[in-house]
Amino acid sequence: MKLLIVDDSKAMRMIVKRTLRQAGYGENPVKEAANGKEALEVIGEWSPDLVLCDWNMPEMNGIELLKELRAQGSTVKFGFVTSEGTAEMRTLASESGALFLINKPFTTDTFKDALGAIG
Amino acid sequence: MNSLEPMSPWIKAMGDATDELAQSYLGFDSGCQVRDALPGMPDRFKGAFVTLLSADLSTQIGIGSNPGGCQSLAQAMIGEEDEELPDEDVADVMGEIANIVAGGVKKRLADTVGDLQLGLPFVIDGKIEAAGKAMETAVDVTIGPVTAYFLILQGPRPDREL
Numbered sequence: 001m002k003l004l005i006v007d008d009s010k011a012m013r014m015i016v017k018r019t020l021r022q023a024g025y026g027e028n029p030v031k032e033a034a035n036g037k038e039a040l041e042v043i044g045e046w047s048p049d050l051v052l053c054d055w056n057m058p059e060m061n062g063i064e065l066l067k068e069l070r071a072q073g074s075t076v077k078f079g080f081v082t083s084e085g086t087a088e089m090r091t092l093a094s095e096s097g098a099l100f101l102i103n104k105p106f107t108t109d110t111f112k113d114a115l116g117a118i119g
Numbered sequence: 120m121n122s123l124e125p126m127s128p129w130i131k132a133m134g135d136a137t138d139e140l141a142q143s144y145l146g147f148d149s150g151c152q153v154r155d156a157l158p159g160m161p162d163r164f165k166g167a168f169v170t171l172l173s174a175d176l177s178t179q180i181g182i183g184s185n186p187g188g189c190q191s192l193a194q195a196m197i198g199e200e201d202e203e204l205p206d207e208d209v210a211d212v213m214g215e216i217a218n219i220v221a222g223g224v225k226k227r228l229a230d231t232v233g234d235l236q237l238g239l240p241f242v243i244d245g246k247i248e249a250a251g252k253a254m255e256t257a258v259d260v261t262i263g264p265v266t267a268y269f270l271i272l273q274g275p276r277p278d279r280e281l
Contacts, residue, residue: 008239009212011193011211011212012215083221084225085222086229104222105139105144
């Protein structure tokens with residue numbers, strides 16, 4: 001499973017990668033993007049199997065990215081990893097096609113549960 | 120001397136959110152301890168702010184420390200305790216810490232303050248001066264072994280003022 005991590009914080013991308021390793025996904029190919037626009041380019045060129053995406057980012061935020069992907073016909077699996085997680089955001093994420101929303105700070109078990117559920 | 124009382128729900132929410140962060144990403148078992156009100160804004164702030172907008176108020180919450188403290192927090196977050204990190208990486212970590220704490224504050228104040236819209240974090244290294252109508256609160260805290268402080272600036276939303 002090819003994984004794309006989208007977050008404007010380099011530190012958070014490192015933490016997500018570290019958590020993926022701890023959750024048993026250390027051998028999976030991983031690429032990174034710093035915002036939704038960069039992610040669109042990487043997705044077009046690399047076709048990841050799962051996008052792990054922050055919500056609040058400059059240029060293009062996470063929900064805008066997800067909506068753009070679906071508008072383009074992409075069915076790439078998509079999950080949010082974000083510092084916010086209100087009921088309204090979870091509903092919007094789900095209705096827009098996200099499989100899960102992981103709140104920061106997260107644990108390795110949270111990643112195992114979320115990624116394990118999508119196979 | 121500034122008082123903690125008017126902003127106590129915000130300080131408690133920041134403390135609890137920072138405590139959660141300290142014990143997870145930063146690996147500090149002692150978490151975050153909120154200590155005393157500072158007599159005013161520190162002469163120099165090095166850290167990051169996030170703006171939270173409610174129906175009528177704009178609240179900016181900041182987390183900062185001295186340069187050495189910011190370096191220690193960044194090293195703990197990235198997991199490179201023995202390596203001096205460049206300023207760019209330290210700024211990135213301080214922004215992300217503020218972002219995560221702001222998300223935790225939003226969650227914790229949802230029932231009392233209502234929905235809060237979060238802005239993107241912005242990093243500052245310099246003197247903070249609150250705008251005319253803002254209420255300002257500065258609090259001494261420890262995050263693990265690091266001495267730090269919370270700053271809270273609150274005033275009317277600029278777009279809602281008459």
